Every structure is written in C-alpha cells, then in structure tokens.
Amino acid sequence: MKNDLERRIRQTGSWLYQLIEDETPSIFRKDYWTGKVIDWSMHNEAFKVEMFRFIDVFPYLIRPESVAKHLQEYFCRPDQCFPAALQWGLRQLSPTSFAAKMVAKSMAKNIESMGAQFIAGATPQEALGTLEGLRAQGMAFTVDLLGEAVVSRAEEEVYLSRYLELLDFLGHASSRWTPLGGGSGSLDWGFAPKVNISLKPSALYSQMNPVAFDYGVERAKERLRPIFRKAMQWGAFVCLDMEHTALKNMTLALYRSLMEEPEFRDYPHTGLVIQAYLRDSEEDLGSIIEWARKRGRRCTVRLVKGAYWDAEVVWARQNQWPIPVFTCKPETDAQFEKLARILLENHDVVSCACASHNIRSLAYVLELSKELKVPSDRLEYQILYGMAEPVRSALKKAGLPLRLYTPIGEIIPGMAYLVRRLLENTSNESFLRLSFSEGVSREDLLRNPLDVLAERSQEATATDSSIAKEAVAPFANEPPWDWTQARVRRDFQQALAKVRKSFPVKVPLVVGGVKITGDSVFSSTNPNDTREVVGLVASAGRREAQEAIRAAKEAFESWRNTTSHERAAYLFKAAQIARSHRFELAALQVFEVGKSWKEADADVCEAIDFLEYYGREMIRLGTPRRMGHVPGEISHLFYEPRGVTAVIAPWNFPLAISTGMTSAALVTGNTVVYKPASQSPVTGWRMVRLFEEAGLPSGVLNFVPGPGSVVGEVLVTHPDVAAIAFTGSRDVGLNILRKAHDTSPSAQMIKNVVAELGGKNAIIVDADADLDEAVVHVLHSAFGYQGQKCSACSRLIVLEENYDKLLARLKAAAESLELGPVEDPKNMMGAVIDAGAKAKILEYIEIGRSEGKVLLERHFGHANGHYVPLVIFTDIQPHHRLAQEEIFGPVLSILKVSSFDEALDVANGTPYALTGAVFSRSPENIDKAKKTFRVGNLYINRGCTGAIVGRHPFGGFKMSGIGSKAGGPDYLLQFMVPRNVVENTLRRGFAPKEE
The missing domain is CATH 3.40.309.10 (Aldehyde Dehydrogenase; Chain A, domain 2)
Known part of the structure; x- marks a missing residue:
C-alpha cells in the first residue's frame, strides 16, 4: 500500500510537471533585471550578499549621490571579484554628477519593478485591480499588510486601523465578485470566504515579550478583537501568521485564547500557521488538533515550510541554544509530509491549507487526500504571489482550489519581505532554483525525502567515524534561559517566591574561613520597595579588614603552590553549583538590585562564563613557555601570582563582575579579600558561598562587607595588598589609584591596579x-x-x-x-x-x-x-x-x-x-x-x-579605566608576574640533545 502511494505521488508529480509546459518563473528569466540579479546571486555568493544588502538599504537613500555612493561601496571594494565592467562603470561615477542621478533613477525603477513582482500594491486601493485580476483567473487571495516593525502603541494603532480599513474596503468590493469554483454567496468553492487576510501578532502589540507571556497575550488580544469583530461582520477569514520562534508559543496561545472567548467561539473562518522546519512542529500541531477536538469546532492550519531559516540558525547559535529548525532541506520536506498526513487524517476537526511550491510536496498532499477521502471543503493550496508562476499554472490547470499569499504595502517596509523571498529563491536547496535554474532532473526532485535522508545519513556516518573526539571541551557561553518555555517562566516565578521567604538573609563576615556576625549590622533593601529588607549584613571595620588581609597572606603560599589545573577545577565546580542555583541567584538580584528577569538571568550567565573561561585560560597560561632554542640552554617563561588581592566590586553587576574579578585573582594563585558593594552584599555573599561549596581552602577567599570609607581605605593602602581589582565610578577609581601608588616604606611590592571606571x-x-x-x-x-x-x-x-x-x-x-x-x-x-x-x-x-x-x-x-x-x-x-x-x-x-x-x-x-x-x-x-x-x-x-x-x-x-579587557585572553596576566628561568645545560663541553 505504501509503495503504491509512493508510485501515485510520483505519477501525479510528473503530471503536474507536464502541466507546467516548460514555463520559467519570472524571477529566473534573464531578460529581466530581476532575473539577471538572481542569476548572478546564485553563482556568486559575495555578490548575492552585497546585492541583497543594497536592495535592503536602497529605499532609505533619498538623494542620488547617496545611491551612487552606496553602489560604489557595495560593489567596488578591492577584495571583491565582481564583473570588471560593473566595477569600472561604477568607479567612474561621480556621486554628484548627472550620470549619478540617472543611475539612481534607473536603479529605483528596477528595484520597484522587483518589488512589484512580490507586492501587489502600495495600498489596498492600488492593489485592487491585481486582486480582482487574480480572481478573474480563478484564484483566491489572502492579503498581508506589510509595514515597518511596530515599536510603539502609536504604530500599533496605525496597523490596527489599516486592517480595519482593509476589511471594510475588501468587504464592499467583494459584493460584486462572482464566487470561485461554483460557490455561492460570499463563499468561494462553497466553503472559503472571498475576503481572506493574514496578520502578524507582533504588529498589534509592540512589546510582545515571552518573559511576560500571559500579559503579552492579553494585550495582543485587545488589539485582535476589533479585527475579528470586523471580519465576522463581513464573513471574512483571518489567519494569524507565524513569525520567528521567539513569538511562536505566544502566537499559538493567543489564537487559542481568543477563539475560546464566547464572542468568537463559533466563528468558523479562522486559522493559524504551522512551520514544518521547526523541530517541535509536530508537537505543536498535535496540541492544536487536540484543542480543536475538545472544543468541537474546526479551524484551519496553513502548513508552510518556513521563511526565517537563516535567522533562526544564527539566533540559536548566538544563544548557545539547540537549533530549532531542521538543518537540511530533505528533513523539512519529510516533516512537511508527516504533518500533512496528520492534518488530513484529522480533517474532521482541522482544515489544511497546503502552502508550498514544491511539486513533490503538492503531489504528496493531493494523492494522500484522495486515499484518505478528505472532503473537498477541508483542503486548499496556497503559494506566494509573484513566485512560482509555473507551479501556479499547473495547480490551476489541475482544477485545485488555489489561493495566493499577497502582500500589500509601501516598498520601504516591504524590503524585509522582499529580501526573505530573494534569499529563499537563491538558496542552494531552493526547489524553484533546482527545478528552473539548475536543471535538476524531475525524477530526483520527486524522490521521497526520507530516501534522500537515508543516503545522506550513510555518508555522514562514514565521515564521522574518522573524526576523533576532543579530550577537553572548549569554552562555550552559558545559554540564557529560553523564556518562550512555560517551564522556565514557572520555575523563575517559584524562585522569586522561594527567595523572598528567606528574607531577611543574615550575612556574616568570612575571615580565614571563620564566619563572624559582629556587633555592627546594616540593611540591604529592595530598591523597588524600600520597605522590604533583603538582608541584614554584618559590617566590617578596620580591624576586620586587617584580619582578612592577614588571613589571606597566611593562605597565599599554599594556594600559590597549588597547580593551575587544581585551581581551575575549583572554578569549574563553582560554575556547576551556580548552574544548579541559577533561578535563585537571578531572583535574588530582582529584589536586591532591581534587575528585570532577563537582565538578572544574563548576570548569572556571565558569572558562570567567567568561571569557565578563566579556568581554561589559566590552564593555557599555566604551562611554562619555552623561549628560544639554542643548544646548551633551556629557557622557560612562566607566571606566578602577585599575592593578596583586594576585590572591590560594584552593585550593578553584583554577581557577574564580582565573580569575574574574584575568580581571575583566585585562579591565577592569588588570595582574595572581597568587599562587595554596600547595595548588593547578599548577592556578594551568595558568590562567596559558591566557592565555599566548591571546597575552596580557608583563607583563600575572605569576605568583608562594610563602608568603603573604612574597609576600602584599608584594602587600598595596606602594604600587604599586592593588587587591587576595582569596578566603579571614575572619582572613586582615581582616588584608589592615587592611594594605591603612594607606596609606604614598609611595602614589599608596587601595587597593581585594575580599574574599570565607566563611560559616556x-x-x-x-x-x-x-x-x-x-x-x-x-x-x-x-x-x-x-x-x-x-x-x-x-x-x-x-x-x-x-x-x-x-x-x-x-x-x-x-x-x-x-x-x-x-x-x-x-x-x-x-x-x-x-x-x-x-x-x-x-x-x-x-x-x-x-x-x-x-x-x-x-x-x-x-x-x-x-x-x-x-x-x-x-x-x-x-x-x-x-x-x-x-x-x-x-x-x-x-x-x-x-x-x-x-x-x-x-x-x-x-x-x-x-x-x-x-x-x-x-x-x-x-x-x-x-x-x-x-x-x-x-x-x-x-x-x-x-x-x-x-x-x-x-x-x-x-x-574609562586602566587594565586589559575582562573576559578576554589578556585579563589574567594582570594578576600575575612573569618569571624567566634559564639553565645552562653545557657540562665539560657536553650538552643534552635538543628536544
């Protein structure tokens, strides 16, 4: 049965190819400017990058000289291998000349022509002729209003009013339209409203943020309700488009929540999008079907491959997150077929809008729908306006219900959409490119994507088997929390409640491993509500600060002689402990220093990064370096710690910067006296506990919260302090530098000061x-x-x-x-x-x-x-x-x-x-x-x-400061002194053989 279905899919695919009749999509026709650009872009990656960037910026260039200048900058750089004729002509162009104006005018015409291929018009009124022309050819449409990224309530209002006006305009116009496919009244093909719109939720609420998930959904619903009411008034269809992954779960929740409201519960003409290239798309589709079945109402799912692949991969890699999309095209194609089957098998509760230009995908859906006896009113086909005209032609000739996704908007806000379309068509695995430009055989293009994947898997296995695994894992940044996940938001909310119950935290001094409560105590309060006391903190004075320096000095020799690998191991263990307490460490900062959820999490991630990075850096620097290679001599350069280091930390990054400065001093073999900012002592205490739980020896890290005028003064001026790491204001930093370098007669070393002092x-x-x-x-x-x-x-x-x-x-x-x-x-x-x-x-x-x-x-x-x-x-x-x-x-x-x-x-x-x-x-x-x-x-x-x-x-x-850059390869050197040991190996004319 399965083999018979595969045979019929290939037959249908071949039939659709025959209906194309050797047509070529307009974007690949080289007699058009767009076709020439696409052709160059497919064969020259560097040209593609520059051309698409130029197309993106062009509408913002309001003067001809700016156009000419940008053309020269994009296409005439010495390192580029672009056509000589193109470069020669542009290089000779004076930006202020008449010729430049003519070039700008010509370029504007060409880019507007390119945009017109994908965008039906600047306004609904301008696009109406195009929309009615499509209907005259037997095709329906869904309109998407392009616009600038919405960043304010004012822009939300504009976008909302545009959609309300669009519905009124199309509603009135549709009264004279004959229903398509033998339909009647306001329904094409007997089941689909003539008026159909698509919209992006982020255009209706500018502050959509998965951290505030429920609030964002409620605010977006406020904006959507008028649109849905207007759609119900005209009997129009509304589809919520899907954007990048960060908003995917919010969009799903938004749609379900809105459609559960009594006002909209029974309205049948709504839907949303599922992107097959997402790895969790099957789970999302399953939840939609389960929801639709429970509520006893149908909805429509537009099944697409996905349009943000490049960006999704980059964003995930930047955050060290799992890549959310399938990384090769056959995987997405296979997933599309899998999801299509699930949709068609559940046609009693969901309708399918099959949105693809891929003949294989279309043939699969067409044949499977016959096998599953899917009613005709549960399936339609959709493609993009201005793309894949041959595919559109074939679907029309096949008599299938066809809808074109049709953007309307000005050219400037339409650039982002246009560039996405160009990227899609010029990618190496684009179906249209392979079919109509690269000349790949139809037999190959109609193959089952699972068979293609199986072949690639065998090849990859053979290649991977020869690759040796690395012995030591390289440094990787700690991934920030993915706030789109309900579990993350729930766990953080619970952490806030848990941390609050611990208030006020009793914070002691730590000197030589001994916790001291002392008689003097100060409070740390919540800056957002000063009535809430976060901690009661023991306050050090001159005596305690001096005792801490003495303890650090006594612990120094043993700690200095600990190997760099062993010292690094303490940092790695502290990092692991921090990971296990990430929510609590971030929640504490929300209360003590007033950081938002994301900012607090970022601070904890940075602290973990410092521990992991500096640990690896010390392992690198801990190996003596051979200097020179002459016979009879062995010379090694190596580093050793300076001594007792005072760490004076700020409150604005109370865990990250404290951890960075402290871990750098510790891993290089110094002992530390750490003074947290008076505004963030509880967070400072939590850092000390990380090292305590990691088993750091007593006296190596000492903790002395207290007033800067007292404790700071002792740390800066004490003759046994060898180094100072400070982050804070310019005035305090300059004062530290003056006092630290006023060396007393009893001092045994010149203090080294690392100071980061701020900026403008x-x-x-x-x-x-x-x-x-x-x-x-x-x-x-x-x-x-x-x-x-x-x-x-x-x-x-x-x-x-x-x-x-x-x-x-x-x-x-x-x-x-x-x-x-x-x-x-x-x-x-x-x-x-x-x-x-x-x-x-x-x-x-x-x-x-x-x-x-x-x-x-x-x-x-x-x-x-x-x-x-x-x-x-x-x-x-x-x-x-x-x-x-x-x-x-x-x-x-x-x-x-x-x-x-x-x-x-x-x-x-x-x-x-x-x-x-x-x-x-x-x-x-x-x-x-x-x-x-x-x-x-x-x-x-x-x-x-x-x-x-x-x-x-x-x-x-x-x-802004003195010293090398934190989190970089030179930072640890500031906490050490270099030493060189040279051995003369020549004895009586004999020297060991050089290694």
Whole structure:
C-alpha cells in the first residue's frame, strides 16, 4: 500500500510537471533585471550578499549621490571579484554628477519593478485591480499588510486601523465578485470566504515579550478583537501568521485564547500557521488538533515550510541554544509530509491549507487526500504571489482550489519581505532554483525525502567515524534561559517566591574561613520597595579588614603552590553549583538590585562564563613557555601570582563582575579579600558561598562587607595588598589609584591596579540606518536596567537626514515601554539603586532642562521605591554637561549632526572611551567607524550593552579605566608576574640533545 502511494505521488508529480509546459518563473528569466540579479546571486555568493544588502538599504537613500555612493561601496571594494565592467562603470561615477542621478533613477525603477513582482500594491486601493485580476483567473487571495516593525502603541494603532480599513474596503468590493469554483454567496468553492487576510501578532502589540507571556497575550488580544469583530461582520477569514520562534508559543496561545472567548467561539473562518522546519512542529500541531477536538469546532492550519531559516540558525547559535529548525532541506520536506498526513487524517476537526511550491510536496498532499477521502471543503493550496508562476499554472490547470499569499504595502517596509523571498529563491536547496535554474532532473526532485535522508545519513556516518573526539571541551557561553518555555517562566516565578521567604538573609563576615556576625549590622533593601529588607549584613571595620588581609597572606603560599589545573577545577565546580542555583541567584538580584528577569538571568550567565573561561585560560597560561632554542640552554617563561588581592566590586553587576574579578585573582594563585558593594552584599555573599561549596581552602577567599570609607581605605593602602581589582565610578577609581601608588616604606611590592571606571557612551545613527533595528536597540541600551550600566547609551548622535523620523519613532516607542517594579515581568524599567543615585539623576535632569529641551519625560506611579523618570532630551550640544558627564540613570541626550565625520568627532569628544555603537549600512562609514570611533568596545548595527565573555572582551581606556579587557585572553596576566628561568645545560663541553 505504501509503495503504491509512493508510485501515485510520483505519477501525479510528473503530471503536474507536464502541466507546467516548460514555463520559467519570472524571477529566473534573464531578460529581466530581476532575473539577471538572481542569476548572478546564485553563482556568486559575495555578490548575492552585497546585492541583497543594497536592495535592503536602497529605499532609505533619498538623494542620488547617496545611491551612487552606496553602489560604489557595495560593489567596488578591492577584495571583491565582481564583473570588471560593473566595477569600472561604477568607479567612474561621480556621486554628484548627472550620470549619478540617472543611475539612481534607473536603479529605483528596477528595484520597484522587483518589488512589484512580490507586492501587489502600495495600498489596498492600488492593489485592487491585481486582486480582482487574480480572481478573474480563478484564484483566491489572502492579503498581508506589510509595514515597518511596530515599536510603539502609536504604530500599533496605525496597523490596527489599516486592517480595519482593509476589511471594510475588501468587504464592499467583494459584493460584486462572482464566487470561485461554483460557490455561492460570499463563499468561494462553497466553503472559503472571498475576503481572506493574514496578520502578524507582533504588529498589534509592540512589546510582545515571552518573559511576560500571559500579559503579552492579553494585550495582543485587545488589539485582535476589533479585527475579528470586523471580519465576522463581513464573513471574512483571518489567519494569524507565524513569525520567528521567539513569538511562536505566544502566537499559538493567543489564537487559542481568543477563539475560546464566547464572542468568537463559533466563528468558523479562522486559522493559524504551522512551520514544518521547526523541530517541535509536530508537537505543536498535535496540541492544536487536540484543542480543536475538545472544543468541537474546526479551524484551519496553513502548513508552510518556513521563511526565517537563516535567522533562526544564527539566533540559536548566538544563544548557545539547540537549533530549532531542521538543518537540511530533505528533513523539512519529510516533516512537511508527516504533518500533512496528520492534518488530513484529522480533517474532521482541522482544515489544511497546503502552502508550498514544491511539486513533490503538492503531489504528496493531493494523492494522500484522495486515499484518505478528505472532503473537498477541508483542503486548499496556497503559494506566494509573484513566485512560482509555473507551479501556479499547473495547480490551476489541475482544477485545485488555489489561493495566493499577497502582500500589500509601501516598498520601504516591504524590503524585509522582499529580501526573505530573494534569499529563499537563491538558496542552494531552493526547489524553484533546482527545478528552473539548475536543471535538476524531475525524477530526483520527486524522490521521497526520507530516501534522500537515508543516503545522506550513510555518508555522514562514514565521515564521522574518522573524526576523533576532543579530550577537553572548549569554552562555550552559558545559554540564557529560553523564556518562550512555560517551564522556565514557572520555575523563575517559584524562585522569586522561594527567595523572598528567606528574607531577611543574615550575612556574616568570612575571615580565614571563620564566619563572624559582629556587633555592627546594616540593611540591604529592595530598591523597588524600600520597605522590604533583603538582608541584614554584618559590617566590617578596620580591624576586620586587617584580619582578612592577614588571613589571606597566611593562605597565599599554599594556594600559590597549588597547580593551575587544581585551581581551575575549583572554578569549574563553582560554575556547576551556580548552574544548579541559577533561578535563585537571578531572583535574588530582582529584589536586591532591581534587575528585570532577563537582565538578572544574563548576570548569572556571565558569572558562570567567567568561571569557565578563566579556568581554561589559566590552564593555557599555566604551562611554562619555552623561549628560544639554542643548544646548551633551556629557557622557560612562566607566571606566578602577585599575592593578596583586594576585590572591590560594584552593585550593578553584583554577581557577574564580582565573580569575574574574584575568580581571575583566585585562579591565577592569588588570595582574595572581597568587599562587595554596600547595595548588593547578599548577592556578594551568595558568590562567596559558591566557592565555599566548591571546597575552596580557608583563607583563600575572605569576605568583608562594610563602608568603603573604612574597609576600602584599608584594602587600598595596606602594604600587604599586592593588587587591587576595582569596578566603579571614575572619582572613586582615581582616588584608589592615587592611594594605591603612594607606596609606604614598609611595602614589599608596587601595587597593581585594575580599574574599570565607566563611560559616556554614544550610539551613532547614520542617514541610511535601519530604523526598525536602531530604535529597539537604542531603547534597550539607554534604559535597560534603568541606564545603570557602565556601557549604557547616554548620547544618541543622529544625522540630520533621518533626525525627525527617528525622533518621532523613538519617542513613541519610549512612551510604550512598560514601567514599574521589575518583579512583574512586563516591566522593562524599574527603580534606581538607592536614594543617592536618585538625587544625582534628578539633579542632572534639572541641568538638562536648562541645556536642552525635554522630548519625553515619563514618571512612575509608585511611591515606595527609588523611582526617577525616564527622560529624553533634544537640542543638547557636545559641550553641555549632559553630553560630557556620566549620569548612570535613564537619561538620554540626543545630538543632531550634519555628517558622519561630525558624528565621529562628537562621539570621541568626551574623556571616556568605553563602549559605542553605529547603525549604518554604508560599508565606507562602517570602516571609518572601526578606525576612528575610539572606544574599547565598538558595536556595529547593534546596541552598545551586553558584552559576552569570550566573544566581546570588555573594557575601555582614557577615563574609562586602566587594565586589559575582562573576559578576554589578556585579563589574567594582570594578576600575575612573569618569571624567566634559564639553565645552562653545557657540562665539560657536553650538552643534552635538543628536544
């Protein structure tokens, strides 16, 4: 039976190929500009990258000279191997010439022509002729309204109104349309509404975030209800599109929740999408079918392969997550067939919209539906407008119900959609490319994907058997939690409750392995509600600090002589213990220092990364290095620790930075006296306990919370302290440097100071920047963790060409952020750390009122925490205090410039040099920024916060600090001194043979 079905599938596939009659999709026809671009792109990967990037940026280039300049930058770089004629012509083009204007005009026409192949029109009115033309040819449609990424409530409203207007417009127009396929009234083929729309949930609620899963679903439902009501009024079909994986579970929950409401429960014309390339797509489909069966109502599932494959793979690898998609095309094709079978077998509760251009997939569904006797009103076929015209022609001739997914929108917001379509068609395994460009045989293309997979598996097994396994696992970053998973959100909520029950935590001093409670105690409170006491902390004085130094000094010799491998093992064990307590360690930070759920988890991940990375680095550096290779001499360079190290930590990354500085000192063989920030002593105590549970010997790590003016003073000036690691403000850091280097006569060493002191970080937004990305990243960089990161963006430098548009979108987006206590996951921004910080920030806000203009000021409605308003200032000049001085709070200054060179001058015009970012799609400007934007960490087309250990070694210069970069290959060297031992092996004219 199975073999007979396979035979019929191949027969039907061959029949569909015959119906194509040697047609070629327009995108592959080389007599069109699009066809030429596609052909070059398929045969030159570098050209493909540059061309698609140029197509993406082109609509933002409002001046002909910008078009000519970008053409030269994208296609005339010396390292490119593009057609000589193309490069020669572009190189001779003066950006300000008449010829440049003609080129720009021609390019605009070509790209608009390309867009018109995939986009039916800029507005529903403009697209109506196309839609009615499709119906005249016997094809239905579903309309998707393209738009800019929605980043604010204002843009949500626009998108909502566009869909409501679309439904009214199409509803009125449909009254004159003859039903397709012999249908009657408002139904095509007797079962499908004439009016059919598709929409993305993220366009209806701009702050969709899986961390605040339930809240996001409720907010999105508020936006969807008017659309569903309007659809019911016209009898239209509504399909919720599926986007990237981060929103997949929210979309599934959103659809089910909405359709369970009494108002919509009985409406039959709704559906959603399942993407076959997702590994969990079978589980998702099963849950939808089970849900539909329980509620006794049918829904439609549009089954697609998936359109975000490249991005999904990159995002997963960046987060060290399992790749959520199948990694080869036959796997996706096989999954598509498997899911199609499940859908068709359950046709009593779900209808199937088979969305594919793959002849094999279409033939499979067609034949299987016959075998399973699926009623005709439970199945339709869908393809993309502007693509696969031959496939469309074959399905029409076969008499199958066919619907075209038809985007409508302006060319600029349509670029993202257009580029996805181009990527899809030029990929090596694209069915259309293989069929109509590469000339792969129809027999091969109609093969069962399971057979193809079996062959590939045999080949891979033969290859893998010869690969030896590595003895030591390389460093890999700790994956952040995937908040799309209900288990993660539930466990974190439980951790918050568990940690709160432990308050107030009693925190002792630890000196020489002995816990000391002492008589002096201070409180650590929740900055979002100061009535809540997180911990009662023993406070060290001068005597306790001196005793801690003495204990560390006594433990030093034994710890120094411990091998680097053994010391690293303590770090690895501490990392494993931290993993087992990840939720609690993050939950504590929500309460003690006011970090949001994601920010708190990121801090714990970074702490684990430091332990794992520095452990491996010490193993690398712990092997003596042979210097020179002359006969009769053996010379080795090696490193040894400096001695007692004082670690003075900040409160803003209370676990990560504390762990980083402490583990670096410990693994290099130093003993440590650790003073946490007075605002985060409970988190500091949890770090000490990690090392305690790992079995670290007594006296190697000593813990002395207390006032900086007392404890810090002893640690900095004591003659037995060999090194100081400090992260904090510039003024305190400079004071430490002065006192540490005022060497007393009794000192046995010159102190080494590693100090990270903060920044006045800028983000430059170029004239051609992608504002969809820039707005989101600027907001996160400026207001994430209330702007209390040394890397936070406090200056936004914008070129005048897009200044007004960026300001409008940024203001609207900032107005849409959720503010409030960060224990609630919906809130992006909460209280600042303490009363002193609040007073300082409020003072700078008043300075800003005198120096510039308030674009936006948002206050909190909470009285019991250290809340300050979120403020954005415009008309700030480079010399203003707001543009020069570190504020460390949610205050953003915007500076307008006339050129990219001026932007770089302004960015470099402060005493700080920590982080910076540039949003630009100009290769020349990006190269210029790399060379002249003088900061320790420069980010291109992403925000300026969020450095990752091992990937973004972190640290600055000028007034931003002294020392090498944390989380990088040079950091541990600062905690050691190099030694060289040379042995003369020549004896009486005889020397050992050189190895």
